[in-house]
Amino acid sequence: MYAPDTLKEAMIYSLEAGGKRIRPILLLATLKGFSKPLTLGYDVACALEMIHTYSLIHDDLPAMDDDDLRRGKPTNHKVYGEALAILAGDGLLTHSFQVIASLNYLSAEVKVALISKIAEAAGPEGMVAGQVEDMEAEGKRLEVEQLQHIHHRKTGDLLSVALECGAILSSASPQEIWDLRSFGKHIGIAFQIKDDLLDVEGDQDLIGKPIGSDVSNDKNTYPRILGLDQAKEKLDFHLEQAKADLNNVEIDRELLLSLADYIGSRTN
Amino acid sequence: MYAPDTLKEAMIYSLEAGGKRIRPILLLATLKGFSKPLTLGYDVACALEMIHTYSLIHDDLPAMDDDDLRRGKPTNHKVYGEALAILAGDGLLTHSFQVIASLNYLSAEVKVALISKIAEAAGPEGMVAGQVEDMEAEGKRLEVEQLQHIHHRKTGDLLSVALECGAILSSASPQEIWDLRSFGKHIGIAFQIKDDLLDVEGDQDLIGKPIGSDVSNDKNTYPRILGLDQAKEKLDFHLEQAKADLNNVEIDRELLLSLADYIGSRTN
Numbered sequence: 001m002y003a004p005d006t007l008k009e010a011m012i013y014s015l016e017a018g019g020k021r022i023r024p025i026l027l028l029a030t031l032k033g034f035s036k037p038l039t040l041g042y043d044v045a046c047a048l049e050m051i052h053t054y055s056l057i058h059d060d061l062p063a064m065d066d067d068d069l070r071r072g073k074p075t076n077h078k079v080y081g082e083a084l085a086i087l088a089g090d091g092l093l094t095h096s097f098q099v100i101a102s103l104n105y106l107s108a109e110v111k112v113a114l115i116s117k118i119a120e121a122a123g124p125e126g127m128v129a130g131q132v133e134d135m136e137a138e139g140k141r142l143e144v145e146q147l148q149h150i151h152h153r154k155t156g157d158l159l160s161v162a163l164e165c166g167a168i169l170s171s172a173s174p175q176e177i178w179d180l181r182s183f184g185k186h187i188g189i190a191f192q193i194k195d196d197l198l199d200v201e202g203d204q205d206l207i208g209k210p211i212g213s214d215v216s217n218d219k220n221t222y223p224r225i226l227g228l229d230q231a232k233e234k235l236d237f238h239l240e241q242a243k244a245d246l247n248n249v250e251i252d253r254e255l256l257l258s259l260a261d262y263i264g265s266r267t268n
Numbered sequence: 269m270y271a272p273d274t275l276k277e278a279m280i281y282s283l284e285a286g287g288k289r290i291r292p293i294l295l296l297a298t299l300k301g302f303s304k305p306l307t308l309g310y311d312v313a314c315a316l317e318m319i320h321t322y323s324l325i326h327d328d329l330p331a332m333d334d335d336d337l338r339r340g341k342p343t344n345h346k347v348y349g350e351a352l353a354i355l356a357g358d359g360l361l362t363h364s365f366q367v368i369a370s371l372n373y374l375s376a377e378v379k380v381a382l383i384s385k386i387a388e389a390a391g392p393e394g395m396v397a398g399q400v401e402d403m404e405a406e407g408k409r410l411e412v413e414q415l416q417h418i419h420h421r422k423t424g425d426l427l428s429v430a431l432e433c434g435a436i437l438s439s440a441s442p443q444e445i446w447d448l449r450s451f452g453k454h455i456g457i458a459f460q461i462k463d464d465l466l467d468v469e470g471d472q473d474l475i476g477k478p479i480g481s482d483v484s485n486d487k488n489t490y491p492r493i494l495g496l497d498q499a500k501e502k503l504d505f506h507l508e509q510a511k512a513d514l515n516n517v518e519i520d521r522e523l524l525l526s527l528a529d530y531i532g533s534r535t536n
Contacts, residue, residue: 003392007400011392058358063329063350082331086354087399090326091392093358097365098387101380108376112369115383119366124271124279124359131355132275 003091010080010088011095014053018071022191023048023162029259030166030180033251043103044114044165047096051122052158054092057085059131093122106169113168121161130154142220148189156188172249179248183256186242191263193235196221200228203267239264271359278348278356279363282321286339290459291316291430297527298434298448301519311371312382312433315364319390320426322360325353327399361390374437381436389429398422410488412502416457424456440517447516451524454510459531461503464489468496471535507532 003011024045031041060067060075061082067075077085100114120126130153137150163184167177199214200223214221222231242260246253271279292313299309328335328343329350335343345353368382388394398421405418431452435445467482468491482489490499510528514521 003397004400004404006404007392007397054358058354061331061354063354083403084400086326086329086331087396089358090322090361091396093361094387094391094396097383098391101384101387108380112376112379115365116369119362119369123362123366124275128355128359128362129271129275132272132352135351136272136274 006080006084007087007091010076010084011092013079014057014076014088015050015092017073019049019052021049023052023158026159026162026184026256026259027166027169029255030163031170032255033249033253034167034170034172035252036170040105040169041166043099044169045162047099048118048158048162048165050092050096050099051118051127054089054096055122055127055131055158057089057092061085064131064135110168114165117161117164117168121157126153126157127155130157137220139218140220142225144222144225147220147222147225151192152185152188155192156185159188159191160184176249176251179245183242183245183260186238186245187260187263190235190238190242190260193222193231193238194263194266196223197228197231197235198266198268235264274348274352275355275359278344278352279360281347282325282344282356283318283360285341287320289317291320291426294427294430294452294524294527295434295437297523298431299438300523301517301521302435302438302440303520304438308373308437309434311367312437313430315367316386316426316430316433318360318364318367319386319395322357322364323390323395323399323426325357325360329353332399332403378436382433385429385432385436389425394421394425395423398425405488407486408488410493412490412493415488415490415493419460420453420456423460424453427456427459428452444517444519447513451510451513451528454506454513455528455531458503458506458510458528461490461499461506462531462534464491465496465499465503466534466536503532 024041027041027045027048028038031038056070057076059065060070061077068078069075075085076088080088097115097119100111100118103111106114122128130150133150134154137146142150160181161184163180164177167180172180196214199212199221215224222234226234239260243257246256246260292309295309295313295316296306299306324338325344327333328338329345336346337343343353344356348356365383365387368379368386371379374382390396398418401418402422405414410418428449429452431448432445435448440448464482467480467489483492490502494502507528511525514524514528
């Protein structure tokens with residue numbers, strides 16, 4: 001790719017800064033479920049991770065969450081300055097669509113379907129909406145439905161679309177796509193509840209941030225709104241719902257089921 | 269569109285803040301050249317203006333150019349705050365691709381071609397690259413070729429792609445697309461030279477900013493590098509080149525030619 005060296009470096013810095021790669025893994029696990037070659041999903045999986053990474057870079061900016069560290073490493077703007085961090089995010093977002101549009105092994109119909117779904121999930125009706133709602137909820141006490149709505153837009157939409165992209169690439173039926181999206185929605189909620197629970201009950205060394213930071217930052221969390229026991233029940237409920245959705249789809253479910261279990265039992 | 273009210277308001281504020289609408293006009297003028305209905309280009313023209321608008325919002329941010337006013341109105345972050353301005357830009361950029369991907373009156377092949385070309389022109393190999401190079405050139409004395417290279421990426425790529433989109437929508441041949449892109453490249457350079465000349469010789473009341481601000485801001489400009497006479501010669505050269513490119517294409521050239529003349533003779 002032709003791009004100024006500093007820009008390329010800033011984009012790659014955050015892409016290579018680690019993370020769980022959950023969106024790419026969900027997409028590839030869906031392909032595996034449909035017995036498709038995983039190579040079919042590599043580029044789209046990378047495009048999704050570029051969009052996730054852009055959102056983290058912009059989210060960490062001083063004007064937003066003002067975070068100095070992410071996963072133990074200095075955030076993008078701490079290394080490259082705010083201006084380049086903004087542009088690195090813009091570049092990753094734009095490039096993700098170019099990557100998908102230029103894939104020569106997919107039909108134009110499949111590429112348009114992928115781009116449409118991803119832009120919807122990442123844009124002002126999806127992830128960007130969630131960021132705004134999250135900001136506007138700061139300092140307010142939310143009902144559990146409101147919290148769930150915000151989280152679904154902020155992180156759930158892009159998780160769901162990872163499964164949907166895998167399904168589109170596998171030529172899944174509309175019903176299968178619907179069930180996999182619903183699976184994605186439930187594990188997205190479960191993922192966030194688990195995050196909140198780890199902040200209360202987790203092992204500080206494994207999580208990489210101090211326990212109890214949500215309470216001290218006055219954040220809306222599931223344990224805070226529901227209490228610890230009810231939050232755990234809700235986690236189990238959504239994992240069960242996710243598995244039920246998956247049982248409707250005639251595919252090899254093993255890897256997707258184990259990902260759901262991982263989300264419920266993870267320690268970091 | 270479902271989106272939080274504040275986000276929608278911030279996105280629309282900058283879209284409606286005026287401007288010359290040159291990219292949409294170039295796209296529609298190309299359709300007119302090919303005797304196509306202008307309605308065929310409305311949505312794609314809007315998508316291009318959304319991308320241009322996002323780039324202005326991010327460019328005006330405190331971490332970038334730190335501008336309080338654009339076209340006599342407070343910039344987006346002065347009205348909505350930095351966080352929402354960043355997200356409004358992100359939202360406009362993402363939504364532009366969703367708009368194109370969801371058009372039901374275009375074939376998937378045409379949509380993919382449009383998205384691919386636009387993402388390339390707007391992304392880390394095009395406009396975002398130009399922004400980075402422009403930043404890195406601050407305080408340095410540039411050669412005219414370097415200045416032209418930066419301007420071409422920063423503004424020329426998106427101008428050229430407006431013509432290319434019009435040509436793609438008109439089912440133009442590869443040769444016609446090539447000539448129209450070249451036309452766009454030359455009027456892009458001419459546009460910037462004229463901008464620089466207006467800052468030296470223009471009418472302050474018509475331009476809306478103080479004459480001589482480029483010199484006092486120590487900016488690299490064509491008159492500064494080449495001198496006034498040579499800068500004017502270069503302006504004429506690129507307008508002639510643009511017209512020569514256009515003469516290669518068998519279309520109704522009248523509107524596109526008058527746009528080139530407007531760019532050379534405009535007073536604001």
